Amino acid sequence: SQKIEQNSEALNIQEGKTATLTCNYTNYSPAYLQWYRQDPGRGPVFLLLIRENEKEKRKERLKVTFDTTLKQSLFHITASQPADSATYLCALPASGGSYIPTFGRGTSLIVHP
Amino acid sequence: NAGVMQNPRHLVRRRGQEARLRCSPMKGHSHVYWYRQLPEEGLKFMVYLQKENIIDESGMPKERFSAEFPKEGPSILRIQQVVRGDSAAYFCASSPEQTGMGIQYFGAGTRLSVL
Numbered sequence: 001s002q003k004i005e006q007n008s009e010a011l012n013i014q015e016g017k018t019a020t021l022t023c024n025y026t027n028y029s030p031a032y033l034q035w036y037r038q039d040p041g042r043g044p045v046f047l048l049l050i051r052e053n054e055k056e057k058r059k060e061r062l063k064v065t066f067d068t069t070l071k072q073s074l075f076h077i078t079a080s081q082p083a084d085s086a087t088y089l090c091a092l093p094a095s096g097g098s099y100i101p102t103f104g105r106g107t108s109l110i111v112h113p
Numbered sequence: 114n115a116g117v118m119q120n121p122r123h124l125v126r127r128r129g130q131e132a133r134l135r136c137s138p139m140k141g142h143s144h145v146y147w148y149r150q151l152p153e154e155g156l157k158f159m160v161y162l163q164k165e166n167i168i169d170e171s172g173m174p175k176e177r178f179s180a181e182f183p184k185e186g187p188s189i190l191r192i193q194q195v196v197r198g199d200s201a202a203y204f205c206a207s208s209p210e211q212t213g214m215g216i217q218y219f220g221a222g223t224r225l226s227v228l
Contacts, residue, residue, distance in 0.1 A: 004155075032214050043117070043204050043219030044156070051214075091215075094158065099208075099215045100146065100169060105155040 002027050002092050004104035012110045013080060021075040021107045023090035029068045030092040034101060035075050038087045044103075047088075048075075080111045115140065117207050118187075119220035127228050132192040132199070134223045138207030145188045146206045146217060147173075147180060156204065162188060195227045 003026040013019050023033070032051045036044035050057040050066045050073065057064045063076040077084050087108045091101035118137040126132050138145050143163055148156040158172040162182040173180065177195075182188040192199055202224050206217035 034214075034216065041221075043206070043221050044217075046216050046218065049214055049216060089155070093215060100158055100161055101215045101217065102158065103148075103156040105153075 002030065002094060002102045004090060004092060004102060006090060006104040006107045008105060008107070010108040010110055012112065015081060015111055015113050017080055019077040019080045019084065019109050019111070021088050021109065023073040023075065023104055025071050025092055028095075029071065032093070033064075033066055033073050034091040035062075035064060035073075036089040036091060036103075038089060038106065044089055077109070080109075082111045082113050085109055085111050117205055117218050117220035119205050119223050121223060122221060123224050123226070125226045125228065126195050128196055129194050132195050132225055132227075134190040134192075134203050134205075134225070135187045136190070136205030136207075136220060137187040138205075139209075139218050142207035142209050142218070144208045144210065145182050146208075147188075147190050148204045148206065150202045150204060150222075159190070192225075195225070197227045200225055200227045 005024040034049045035047045037047055038044040048064045050064045061078045065074045087106040089103050089106040091103045094100045094102045117139055120135050145162045147159040150156050160173045160180045161169040165184050177193045179191045202222045204219050204222045206219045208217050
């Protein structure tokens with residue numbers, strides 16, 4: 001099954017800077033990769049999906065890259081705001097052909113005003 | 114369009130009691146997933162159901178835990194004879210169909226505390 005690694009240490013940045021979060025996986029290359037946001041006491045909220053044949057995906061201030069050679073996805077938030085503070089989870093199919101995502105533990109982002 | 118509804122939001126049980134967690138998927142969604150989340154840990158998949166069928170229960174403990182998604186009504190996650198180790202946040206997610214590339218819509222969760 002897939003193993004997902006996200007930095008367990010919180011990322012602290014200043015408002016206005018770009019936040020970059022990393023998601024590494026160790027086994028087979030997935031057909032897609034997802035990013036979710038989770039606020040304390042809430043369920044995760046889907047943000048972006050990137051397919052294996054896509055190098056980059058953008059949505060407003062969010063950008064996701066997917067490097068199947070490095071087995072890594074980077075999640076960027078440009079012009080970050082304190083409201084972006086949350087835990088960000090990446091998710092991949094549990095196994096080839098599976099529609100059940102396996103989630104990483106997430107990285108906490110704290111944006112300071 | 115109401116999102117995924119879970120109730121109760123908080124549930125307190127004493128050891129040995131039963132816990133029943135309910136999940137109503139988003140309108141039009143026929144796939145339901147249950148996850149457990151412990152502090153400082155990721156979401157752990159438990160079970161995947163469609164109406165009246167358990168599709169994948171590979172993440173569910175073999176004993177004391179069961180899940181159903183009847184033709185009518187919400188999906189139920191049932192934990193019998195709860196123990197302190199069952200204390201966690203339980204999340205339900207739904208999706209419209211398998212071709213949605215696994216995008217899941219989550220409820221706010223039920224926080225179970227076992228005394």
